Amino acid sequence: MGTAALSHIMSRWPDAHTAESAPALVERDDALRRLDLLFEDCAASRGATVVIAGGAGAGKTALLHAFMARAARAGATVLEAFGSCAERDLPLGVLRQLSRGGSRAGLPDATGAHGSDGLLPDTAFGPSADMSTGLSAAVHAVPAGHPRPHLLQDLWVALRTLSQHAPVVLAVDDTHLADTASLRGLIYLGRRLGSQRVLLIATELADPAGDRLRNAWQTDLLRQPRCHRLRVGELSVRGVAEVLTPRLGASAAREAAPGWRDLTGGNPLLLRALVEDLPAAPGPAPAGQPAHPSPGEAFGKAVLTCLRRGGEPLLRVARGIAVLEEAGSAALLPRLLDVDPAVTRPVPARILDTLEAAGVLRAGRFRHTAARAAVLADLDGPARTALHRRAAELLYSAGAPAEDVAVHLVAAEHAREPWGLDVLCRAAVTALVRDDVGCALECLRLAGLACEDDDQRATVALLRARVEWRINPGAALRHVEPLVPALLTGQLPSQHALTLVKLMLWHGREDDATAGLRELETRRDQLDTQSLAGLDLIREYLQANHPPLAARISSLDGADGWRPKASALSVAASATDGPLLPAVTTLTDVLRTGANHDTVRTAEWVLQATPLDDVTLGSLEWALLVLVYADRADIAASWCDQFLREAALRQAPTWQAMLSGIRAEVAVHQGDSPAAEQHARAALTLIPGWTWGVGIGRPLSALIAATTVTGSHAVDQLAAPIPDAMFQTRFGLQYLYARGQQRLSHGRLHAALDDLLTCGRLMTAWDIDLPSFVPWRVEAALTLVRLGRTAEARALADEHLSRPGGGRVRGMGLRALAAALDARERPAVLLAAVDILQERGDRLQLAYALADLSDAHRRSGELTKARMITRRAVLLAQECGAEPLRQRLTDRSGDDTPGYGGIAATLSAAELQVAMLAASGRTNREIAKKLYITVSTVEQHLTRAYRKLRVNGRADLPVILQV
Template identity: 45%
Template sequence: MALVERNEELRTLNRLFADCARNRGQVALISGGVASGKTELLHTFAEHAAGKGATVLTATGSRAEHSLAFGVLKQLASAQTLPEAVAANVASLLSGDTDAARPDPVSIGRSRALILEGLCAALMEAAKSTLVVLCVDDVQFADGPSLQAVLYLQRRMRFARVMIILTEWALPRPTRAVFRAEVTRQPNTTHLRLAPLSKRGVEDLLRAELDTSTARTLAPVHHALSGGNPLLATALIEDFRAATRAGGGREKEMAVGQAYGHAVISCLHRWEPAMLEVARGLALLGDAGTPALVGRLVDMTAEAAGSVLEVLELAGLLDGGRFRHPVAKAAVLHGLGKADRAARHLRAAWLLHHDGADAAQVADHLVAADQADGPWAVAVLRHAAQEAQVADRLDLAMARLDLAARSCSDETEHADIVTQLLRVEWRENSAAAERHLTPLLDARASGTLADHNAVHLAKFLLWYGHTEDLAGTLAGLAAAASKPDHPAAAYLGLVVRWLAFVTPGATERIKSMPLPSGKDDPWSRAGAVLDAIRAGKADSETARAAEYILQSCRLGEQAFGAQLSALAALIHADRIDRAATVCEALLAEATNRRAVTWQAVLGGLRGEIALRQGDLPAAAEYARVAADAVSAQGWGVVMGSVTAVRVAAATAMGDHQLAATLLRQPVPESVFQTQFGLQYLYARGAHYLATDRPHAALGDFQRCGELMARWSVDLPALAPWRVGAAQAQLALGNREAARTLVSEHLALPGCRGPRNRGIAMRILAATVDATRRVSILAESVDLLHAGGDRFELARALTDLSQAHQDSGACEKARAVARRALQMAKRCQAEPLSRDLRPAREAEPYPADAESLSMDVLSEAERRVAVLAALGHTNREIGGKLYITVSTVEQHLTRVYRKLKVTKRTDLPAGLPRQLMAEDR
């Protein structure tokens, strides 16, 4: 180690050496913190003195030889530089010592006085011919008789060529207080105190090993991490070099590694075991490590622990009572065995709990110990897990709940803890969470599972497709909810309604059970919304109720089911754009809170919404990301919905190979007892239809119908199976069968929404004669424009274009085809774009709606422009808006001028979509 910032002390020693050469004996006491460079300074001076011809005798105090009488003096006497006659004389004198060791190094017995007198005389004799320098390193560990000899010699060497240099640790309370006082009170004693290296000193140390630029860059950080301790600073240089050799690239400002950790341990092992014990106690307790608490942890008084902490502070190991770097903390704890460390953590937890510390602090020690000692510990773990869950620290919450569950002996409480663990783990890793179902089912069977926990069990039984167990659990919950005095009847009723709606195949037993309704709370309102959807009565009132639920609930585990119900209500009520906005906000919050499963569920739902908007690329991407976020096992039955969205989007975009690949992936059979199975069957049927397999398609659509009829949930918004079946019948040439199916579909109470009705009208047009086809398709276009599904609108416009072509209205056919093509391109519906290839050859539009602003148009002009862009004639526009044809022409003239176009075929197809967005 280089000698840095010790030049002043070295000059002082050289001056004392010069005085000693003039027959003026000197004593130098060098004090400094642990590894502060005392030994290096001592050795440097000893080499200088030897070079000047002095006889240099060296010894080192050792804790292991503390009780060995004259151990240090014997080291001095064994130096080869001591004249042989003197060495023999000293050895003979020391062998005659028979006094027992005395704790007081000042008081000397009669027989030992004779020995010391002889030793002193021998050294004085040697000093006549050469200057004698005695160097004792770590004098605080020297044995008592040797210290007696040092003091005896000091008192008699005033006018001798003898120099004594002692090094000691700078301690708040010196261990050899009497000896130290006796040494320092003598007039020929000089006390040198070594301070920690300054920032400049650390830079000088770095400069000796590294280039100037690197030294200047690293100096501030190395000084902060070493506290000016030369040993630690040198270790940091070694770590920097190791990092550089490992390919760290540019110079690292903080390369703290193995060498630094070893240096910390080296410092701690230089003193008595109490230093290491206190350091370990502090490392275990962390920020809670007060001297009193550390002392109690290591069975030491607060005063003694405080003294050791001061030593560590002086040594640069601590800064403000805390380790300067985590590597130091880890190194201190590394030597503990597993059982020893666990016992210490457990004791730390009890001490902190006894002192009223935060539950999180106590829980961290319990988890580290992997033990919870009694009911108090289980209670602390549960409280701390709740805090972690609120803070979205799911990893901490799971670790605490897992230990609480393993340590709890009460069966009811155990079931409660496992339920909470299932809920938390599902948010982060739904596949792993499934293992908790078995103990909860056992608890339900034994009657130790409370109703509020059975609610959560039912949700997860649905998720993982355990439909048989779900049926029994829901029956029990429905029975509890039907009791008027049950405090959570409304919430239980909502859960039962929701699960029965999503999994109708497993809920036959509860259809006749009465459930609470009519209360003015979020759960009852959500239940009423579900009832309205199930009855096919989703309307503006349903949408308002759904909005109320969404505005009054923050994303959370308890509210998640209600929020999903409200989003479903908006979808069924054809409030697609609003559903998209709300779902985006919830998805963003779930992402910020790192709730992986919530993200996946909301992402899958957002994909379904995008599909209903006709945004095929967005639907495919949302569903793909959602599917990738959770494993197939982790998805359970909901994988049916996510796969359905991906298949439907791929089919509409013409990627039939991807759709086929997705359909080859197995789904649980239990999927087909849920709504997700209906979505899956409908998407698969659409894929079969698009790939010229109408019989297979018809089979899937009819199976949808059979399931929905059996479950009494024949809702077009879930799966418009009759529309799909009608298309399959048309492909098979069965026009009458197709017309019957569409007519039945249009008569359903859930088919009042513009999107569902518009899709059905498009199919109906294909079943009637050509004279009626244009008017029916025009109505379909209007409905789909209002419904907001751009893909279905493009399909309707395509059919309308063909109908105009068949009726001889070629100009109108081309205008409508252009708009259909533009919309199909925006949806990336490649098959539809190919069908519209002739329109592609027509003259291009001068502008797109994306670059136009409707703000320049009046309200009346906007209405006329939109209908004109959709291909309606002036007379048709006048009839729809109840204005004269002349007024329509005047409006169109102003529209052309403001939008800088010359004729109606130049109006961008995007105008209807833009107006629709602004209206919302």
């Protein structure tokens, strides 16, 4: 035996030090008492064999060592040996260890001398002299793997002689790993202990998946009258709590014990490793705060120790399960491990039972991912790769889902099978559906290495672009850049070409997009139904988002204002999965002719019928915008918030950014500038500004509009360079309008007017001149009034009021009209604007209208009314975050009194309604007419309101009334 093996034996000898330092046994008192009784019988010349069985890591070795220490203290001679995988093929290795134990203890050998070779000389375990010169017939008669009879006889004589001085304990650990010859020798010795002072104690793995000899070891010994079997089971919850108490404290240990037992199956080795993985703490855990198990390095090592002590079959099966588990295909385990099902089908089942008993598995799967990770990390690279390749082949042959097969292809970095590319692409699409972008990208990265022709490379590149787009639209472009030449020359398949055109449009590459669309149009008659529907959808999309480009494409077939026929719309709707085409056509209709009940109903249907994904995001966007431009921003806000929450849960930054941009636009239309600023900043932060392409106009314009209202000026730090192509899109119109508002607020009147008139000119030329989309005439008229060009301002205001639009748009138009009228005409027009805006709920525009009404009353000398209305306007400006307006009104009135919202609760609904109208400057007769009540009733409501609010008259109402 080599020096290393001898050192190993010495390290496991239960001397006083190890006995003292070993962890205390838990729930093993009954087993120790039974061993003590058997030792007493042994001392009385009634020897026996004891087999301690249990799962891997169940504490068999700890129990054996505890008893060895007790026997040694009682005066027994203790000889130890152990089986191991490394020495399993070393003949007589375990018997040699037992013999050497006598040498270590200074015991006499069979002759009575204190020799250095132990119970028998070392030569007794090696080749005999006659074996070196030629085998005799007698030697040939001994089968391979059997010890020579004279060796066992000599060993037995030595043990019997030794037992005359003191009881002898033979302790053999892990007999399931013992070499075959030693195992036969132990059977030989076990049959002869009945009347001797020798006690043989062996530990073994419960239900080992061994060969027939190891089964014979059990059956031959257990039928002997002096053979006993002790079963070492898992720890109970109470036992787990006992192990945890020194570290956690009694109370915390009791609370934590069920969770720790569930993770370890009650395996003492795994349990103590988990305790070791706990972070260092100065003392027990606080009461009521049980420590949660957190498997770390020690736990992983303990799992591997369990497996190695269980033998190579255990470790091999565990590795196979670790490889197969992620794909959920454990049924293929025998084939993966090349087990012959016709001969040894029960063997894997027994090993699975052993792994379950060890607390490593539960229901055929690892109890914790840390255990699986430790097993996989223990596999060397080539072995792991081979297992994954074999698993992929088996799964594919069994018809498993593509994603299950792809798991192993990616792990093996292997895709050269004829079916590998198809499997990886299908798995990537499935992964994207379940929002696993990382998995999809890994599959497509490997698929890219397996491509053999241009068509395959294009397919993979566009799939990678689709996946990347969800997290970073800019990164998506690099995958498809090599495909642009093929797009321009018509060498790209139609479906690939349509996808690439959409990306070109997003990034503002209109020349490439135009060339690609023209090439598709030249072979329109050759396109399949789906490609034709996709082409018509893009053309409809251009009408709403890229009107100049739409006109250029329409010139190909000589049709101004091209629109697909009804039959084409029907085909496209079915080919594009339902709501997609109706959403974009409805948006185009709204931008051209305004909204009606049918368009709102269609938009709501699309929102209800359409799930959020990469393909339908555009459909949802257009449906939301239809609601906004139909003056139903309240409904759009609710839907948008719902989709935003879903996008955040599904961790899709591009979705979040786009929806945040839409939500910012909705907030602008609601007059909620703080919300608009918040959502616009989020949109420009979630994905880099340069990746927005032409779409950056939406969040940037919302941010500019919001900061113009709130007085914040931190815009440039979030804005990326604006692509020139943006000004050829709908987003460019929004940007020009917002910039015009900003310049107007800064007093740059001519620059503001230039932006606003340019915006209007483009909207008119593109036939999307809808005031509810961009009310450019309102701001242009207000600018013209400040420039003294009132006639032009009035003409624009009248034109605005003649265009389609809801209440909010009309209220804004009336305000612009009032600015162009004589001072005496303004109050009536502004009162009408206030009524409309108050009814529509746009508090920001209402604040502006009230500010103008206050100014009109002041100019006409009605200072009391002016003061009352100013106070109300201040409150509204404060609520809307319109700090510049609030400051201007405060400077004008010298009164910055906040409202007292709780006081208004003392009024009845009728009293509150009348009081609010009175606070806005209306006379009793005007209030009566508006509410369809008598003047007397108005007076009665006001009298009660004054009394409840403890004020002297209507001049004091705005001071205390929250409106």
